[in-house]
Amino acid sequence: MKIGIVLGTRPEIIKLSPVIRELEKLKENIDYFVIHTNQHYSENLNRIFFKELNLPEPKYNLKVGSASHGKQTGMMLEGIEEVLIREKPEIVVVQGDTNTTLAGALASTKLGIEVAHVEAGLRSYDRSMPEEINRVLTDHISNYLFVPTEVAEENLRREGITENVFLVGNTVVDATFQNIKIAEEKKEEIFEGEMLDIVKGGDYFLLTIHRAENTDNSRKLKSIVEGILKVAEYYDETVIFPLHPRTEGKLKEYHLWDKLKKNKNIKMLEPTGYFKFLILEKYAKLILTDSGGVQEEACILKVPCITLRKNTERPETLEVGSNILVDIERENILEAVDSMLRRNRNWENPFGDGRSGERIVKILSESYNLSIKNEKE
Ligand code: UD1
Ligand code: UDP
Structure with missing residues (x-):
């Protein structure tokens, strides 16, 4: 065969x-x-x-x-x-x-x-x-x-x-289980200096954006950037933001890059390797994303997630309570963050x-x- x-x-x-x-x-x-x-x-x-x-x-x-x-x-x-x-x-x-x-x-x-x-x-x-x-x-x-x-x-x-x-x-569950242990063992090698302290302290939010419907629409991307800046300021919390190249390009094209770069709470990174990303997910207080896989991994790793979209093809995460949807142009992101931070993390993994x-x-x-x-x- x-x-x-x-x-x-x-x-x-x-x-x-x-x-x-x-x-x-x-x-x-x-x-x-x-x-x-x-x-x-x-x-x-x-x-x-x-x-x-x-x-x-x-x-x-x-x-x-x-x-x-x-x-x-x-x-x-x-x-x-x-x-x-x-x-x-x-x-x-x-x-x-x-x-x-x-x-x-x-x-x-x-x-x-x-x-x-x-x-x-x-x-x-x-x-x-x-x-x-x-x-x-x-x-x-x-x-x-x-x-x-x-x-x-x-x-x-x-x-x-x-x-x-x-x-x-x-298979995302297989991959997560197979690799989170290795990632944990390598944590001290993968992160150094300030980043290691931030990760160990678990005092940060993790953000990823790459979906075309969000990045390729200047009005939407601007709303997302403004919403994230509001969250970073209100909670005075670090937001770690590994950037997909599509997103980096569009932030620059729509003149939103400098706003983020200048903010002391926003840490923009290159797209990270898998081990680094799994650790960033595991220790985050909260994840904000439009990624499919990240919604699933947040649920598996018991980290509350906010999906910056109007819909999701992963409704199981909404049902178990690990995730909520926020249409950033219409809804209040601060309320959503507050409600997710209070959420009990004892949901079942449906995957x-x-x-x-x-x-x-x-x-x-x-x-x-x-x-x-x-x-x-
Ligand atoms: C693609 C998938 C998306 C998936 C995502 C995973 C489609 C239609 N979209 O989106 O469903 O969630 O992958 O990350 O298949 N670029 C680079 N380096 C690369 C690849 C892309 O710089 O290695 C840049 C290029 O400017 C490119 C842009 O990113 O034009 C978008 O890449 P593309 O593969 O078309 O779509 P993704 O946004 O990656
Ligand atoms: N991921 C990663 N580094 C990053 C961002 C994501 O290793 O900087 C991993 C993440 O753990 C997940 C997958 O990439 O397994 C998700 O890919 P992406 O968000 O690009 O695509 P989607 O799942 O939305 O199709």
Whole structure:
């Protein structure tokens, strides 16, 4: 049996690492290879995760890089197709909702290769988000749908997808559990000086913003910056802000950069490695974000989270009480921060037990063996 894995961005590398780890263990029986589209190529959005997670070098790097949606997806399709024709895998695994995810699924299905979608069934029900389009399309052309929760399973059912849907939990839990211990052990190496003191004291808020709907709209990004400055001033608290390159670019373009830079409470950083980020999450008093993965990790690590969006495809976090939504243009961010800081952190983690990677690989190999047996009969 041969499996192809297609990945290209920071969260895909992190969330597919538990699947790759399982496949490495079973190398004798299952042949696999990785195609990296290079959607993320900067060292600290890409290579750093391969190093920290101890992942083998991808067999193929398509060197696609950044471009408009159509061009980027088109270049990926072309490159992925070429590799798949050469490698002839039985199944291709994709994860999440990026342009890489859609390109991997589409290239495979058009060649008659089965598609396995990890983290299937998520819905924000907001079609203005490129991620929502990628998710819906990928789910509808996938042969194996690995859903993280019952909510995701139900979303698929409503769209008529009921076959080969497997409730396996989210691989983000596997990755968090596997790496938080290592991150803890390395804490003193990773942080130094003032940052080590801040982290040890746990006296800070953590912020990430990168979603196009927030960064590429000057009015929205301005509201977010003003809201964050208000929070930093009111609580006189440090706000640690690792910057996605998209966000850095837009803050500069909309002349918001200096406002943040000049404020003594705001600490802007380059995007951090995974170990550093897990520690920053774990010890934060509160996390403010528009990231999908960060909403989940905050919930798993028992840190209250405010999602700076109108909707979320992770409603489980709202239900258990680890997260609330704040539309920064309409709602009062200070009230939201106050209410989340008071919240009892005894919520349940709805994303599974940390064995999703193992389940996914087991299901794929059993299905394959069954299909071989049926063919012979
Ligand atoms: C992509 C995904 C998003 C995911 C995010 C994870 C899509 C449509 N979006 O968004 O769902 O949450 O990855 O982080 O697939 N850039 C660099 N270095 C890089 C990569 C990008 O500087 O290595 C800059 C470029 O200016 C680029 C911009 O960031 O134009 C946006 O990159 P892109 O991959 O298009 O989207 P992300 O915002 O990263
Ligand atoms: N992350 C990281 N360094 C950072 C910011 C995020 O390692 O500076 C990790 C984080 O732990 C999570 C993932 O990146 O696992 C989330 O990626 P991102 O927010 O870019 O994408 P999304 O989850 O929104 O698709």
